[in-house]
Amino acid sequence: MFFTINLLITTSFTVLARRWPELMKEWEATEQSLPDQPLLAASNKKLHRKVVTTMSVLMVSALFEHALAKPAGLYRAYRCGIQDLLEAHLMQAFPEMFSFIAYDIYVGFVAQVVTTILTFYWNFVDLFLITLSMGLRQNLIHMNQIIMSSRGQFHSELFWYDHWKHFQKVCELVHLFKRKVAYLVILSFTNNLFFICIQLIGVLKPVPGLIVAIYVWYSLAHLMTRMIMVAMYAASIHDESRKLLPMFRTMPTQFYNKEIQRFHQQMENDTVALSGYGFFHLTRKLILKVAGTVVTYELVLLQVNDSEEKNGDQNPCT
Numbered sequence: 001m002f003f004t005i006n007l008l009i010t011t012s013f014t015v016l017a018r019r020w021p022e023l024m025k026e027w028e029a030t031e032q033s034l035p036d037q038p039l040l041a042a043s044n045k046k047l048h049r050k051v052v053t054t055m056s057v058l059m060v061s062a063l064f065e066h067a068l069a070k071p072a073g074l075y076r077a078y079r080c081g082i083q084d085l086l087e088a089h090l091m092q093a094f095p096e097m098f099s100f101i102a103y104d105i106y107v108g109f110v111a112q113v114v115t116t117i118l119t120f121y122w123n124f125v126d127l128f129l130i131t132l133s134m135g136l137r138q139n140l141i142h143m144n145q146i147i148m149s150s151r152g153q154f155h156s157e158l159f160w161y162d163h164w165k166h167f168q169k170v171c172e173l174v175h176l177f178k179r180k181v182a183y184l185v186i187l188s189f190t191n192n193l194f195f196i197c198i199q200l201i202g203v204l205k206p207v208p209g210l211i212v213a214i215y216v217w218y219s220l221a222h223l224m225t226r227m228i229m230v231a232m233y234a235a236s237i238h239d240e241s242r243k244l245l246p247m248f249r250t251m252p253t254q255f256y257n258k259e260i261q262r263f264h265q266q267m268e269n270d271t272v273a274l275s276g277y278g279f280f281h282l283t284r285k286l287i288l289k290v291a292g293t294v295v296t297y298e299l300v301l302l303q304v305n306d307s308e309e310k311n312g313d314q315n316p317c318t
Contacts, residue, residue: 005191006118009125012183023180030173031139034166040142047138051131058130058226062123065215065222066116072215125188126226129181133233133274133282136177139170140240140272147244154251160259167263171272174237178274185234186276192227193290197297199223231290234274234282241272 034040090108091098097111143166153159199220248264275281280289 001194002115002118002122005187006122008187009122009184012187016180016184019180023177026176027135027173030169033169034139034142035163036142036146039145043138043142047134051134054130054134054229055127058123058127058229059120061222061225062120065219066119068211068215068218072209072212122191123226125184126192126230129184129188129230129274130233132177132181133230133237136174137233137237137240139173140237140243143167143170144240144243148247154255157257157259160257160263164259164263164266168266171241171266171270174241174272174274182275182277185274185282186279188230189227189276189290192223192230193294193297196220196223196227196294200294227290228287231282231287232284235284235286238271238273238281238283241270242267 031040086105086108090105090112091103094108094111097107101107143163147163150159150163199216202216203220245264245267248260248267251260271281273281273283280286
């Protein structure tokens with residue numbers, strides 16, 4: 001599953017990379033068309049620092065999680081019964097590979113290096129979606145700030161027409177990226193859900209040793225934090241796109257005109273959010289649905305795991 005997910009991620013990023021220059025030109029053109037460029041530039045500088053901080057924290061956490069996996073794996077290998085500890089560890093880490101080919105320490109070493117690289121790679125998918133969401137949300141925040149700070153012009157139809165056009169461009173940019181990263185969204189949530197369920201099984205059954213317990217708990221916390229961050233940052237796009245709705249609903253009658261009505265209707269009816277090909281949209285409601293899905297699948301996996309243990313599938317090397 002780990003290697004399959006990473007193969008799909010590689011394919012998705014390869015396809016996306018070929019279109020990336022065009023997407024960045026579209027993003028740049030959209031931002032340059034927005035009003036109050038000095039305010040936007042100042043906001044983007046703050047956003048840059050936030051992106052760097054988020055990237056650093058997540059990648060350091062991924063490094064620590066991977067570092068914990070090694071002593072935990074060696075401890076499991078020690079219980080395996082094979083005299084050569086390194087051989088036991090590699091046989092345990094890559095059972096599918098060594099079931100087809102004879103054990104070779106050099107092949108195992110190469111597989112270990114590749115696995116280490118891919119571990120950071122699959123973290124990058126979530127990090128990419130988080131930082132993308134932060135950037136898209138920033139443009140919506142900028143438009144909301146400008147509109148909210150211009151109450152003296154609320155009576156002008158021209159004001160609302162101009163700002164509706166700007167807001168429309170920002171929403172179209174979100175819809176453009178929604179189409180381009182939909183596959184990555186599905187991969188991210190599928191990947192995280194699968195491995196959260198696997199790690200939950202490790203947490204709920206007896207753990208052999210303190211180092212294994214620390215690794216299992218930290219890995220679970222890391223996975224859940226990643227998925228929650230993706231969901232929350234992506235959901236913030238949708239939240240920001242609807243932030244002006246209370247203002248429209250309480251707008252004095254003397255200000256309400258056809259341009260405000262059009263703006264209001266678009267905001268009510270348009271779902272401005274990232275999605276997985278329309279199967280689900282990344283909004284706050286999704287977080288509760290994901291939690292329910294995890295509980296459901298975990299109950300099924302626990303039953304399967306109990307059945308395997310009763311049938312004698314307790315090989316410490318697997």
